[in-house]
Amino acid sequence: MTVSEAPNVNRADCPSRGVLEHVTSRWGVLVLAALLDRPHRFSELRREVGGVSEKMLAQTLQTLERDGFVDRDAKPVIPPRVDYSLTPVGREVAEQVWTLTRWVESKLDDVFAARSAYDSARAV
Amino acid sequence: MTVSEAPNVNRADCPSRGVLEHVTSRWGVLVLAALLDRPHRFSELRREVGGVSEKMLAQTLQTLERDGFVDRDAKPVIPPRVDYSLTPVGREVAEQVWTLTRWVESKLDDVFAARSAYDSARAV
DNA sequence: CAGGATCCGTAACGATACTG
DNA sequence: CAGTATCGTTACGGATCCTG
Numbered sequence: 001m002t003v004s005e006a007p008n009v010n011r012a013d014c015p016s017r018g019v020l021e022h023v024t025s026r027w028g029v030l031v032l033a034a035l036l037d038r039p040h041r042f043s044e045l046r047r048e049v050g051g052v053s054e055k056m057l058a059q060t061l062q063t064l065e066r067d068g069f070v071d072r073d074a075k076p077v078i079p080p081r082v083d084y085s086l087t088p089v090g091r092e093v094a095e096q097v098w099t100l101t102r103w104v105e106s107k108l109d110d111v112f113a114a115r116s117a118y119d120s121a122r123a124v
Numbered sequence: 125m126t127v128s129e130a131p132n133v134n135r136a137d138c139p140s141r142g143v144l145e146h147v148t149s150r151w152g153v154l155v156l157a158a159l160l161d162r163p164h165r166f167s168e169l170r171r172e173v174g175g176v177s178e179k180m181l182a183q184t185l186q187t188l189e190r191d192g193f194v195d196r197d198a199k200p201v202i203p204p205r206v207d208y209s210l211t212p213v214g215r216e217v218a219e220q221v222w223t224l225t226r227w228v229e230s231k232l233d234d235v236f237a238a239r240s241a242y243d244s245a246r247a248v
Numbered sequence: 249c250a251g252g253a254t255c256c257g258t259a260a261c262g263a264t265a266c267t268g
Numbered sequence: 269c270a271g272t273a274t275c276g277t278t279a280c281g282g283a284t285c286c287t288g
Contacts, residue, residue, distance in 0.1 A: 013175070016229045017150070023228075024148035026141070026281090042250055051137070053282050058251055068238025079249045080288080089234055096227060100220050104147075105140045110213055114192025150261095166270050177262050182271060203269045204268080 023093050027052050027060040032094035039085035069093055147217050151176050151184040156218035163209035193217055
């Protein structure tokens, strides 16, 4: 857990940075959380995530698919039907991220209290 | 865009989103990782993180301090000396984020393999 | 229905200069 | 040394239109 054990990690251009960014991005966490529940179609995800544009949802899904976290199953039917689900490794990340998210939520009260203290200490 | 339809936690404007963003941001993770090792001064952090501008480091530290994750100890001396360290709750987040980061790194090979497969499948 | 292509505004970021 | 202030750029995200 010490940084000195992995010095190269502490760099902005570390390759893990990109992956971490993908799974913790604004829409990434929400998509992973939704897929953690069950597979979803494109429009289902759009509705469940809420507030995401088509462009960003498609982009998010593509990067997650490319990283090997999401499986895309496009059925050759009319009208098109595409199902998204988590790969085994994708399920692992999703659970980690979701755990972190839950933890953050459990500490929200502390955070808000800290913010109030911080703000009132500066409000002259 | 009506987000109000979204029933569960899966909402873009969820309050935990902001906090999560702060601790998983580009510089946030690196600052937390550095402070997990030991307290640092401002310029120490700048050197250790590497590639961060003064502006972004200051901003990152302020956000983390406001959320109650980082403690700022400014000593009234000339020249100024400011030490940053993790609060108890800050240490918890830092460990969580650091765990996630290491996990991502342990899966980097899989990710790169998945990317190669994805790219070569489209290169045609 | 699923997504590509395009246009465009904002705000995040970096570099620099300046201050207590 | 530890920041703040200002400015220019970029890239991210949203809205819209279009297609298989």
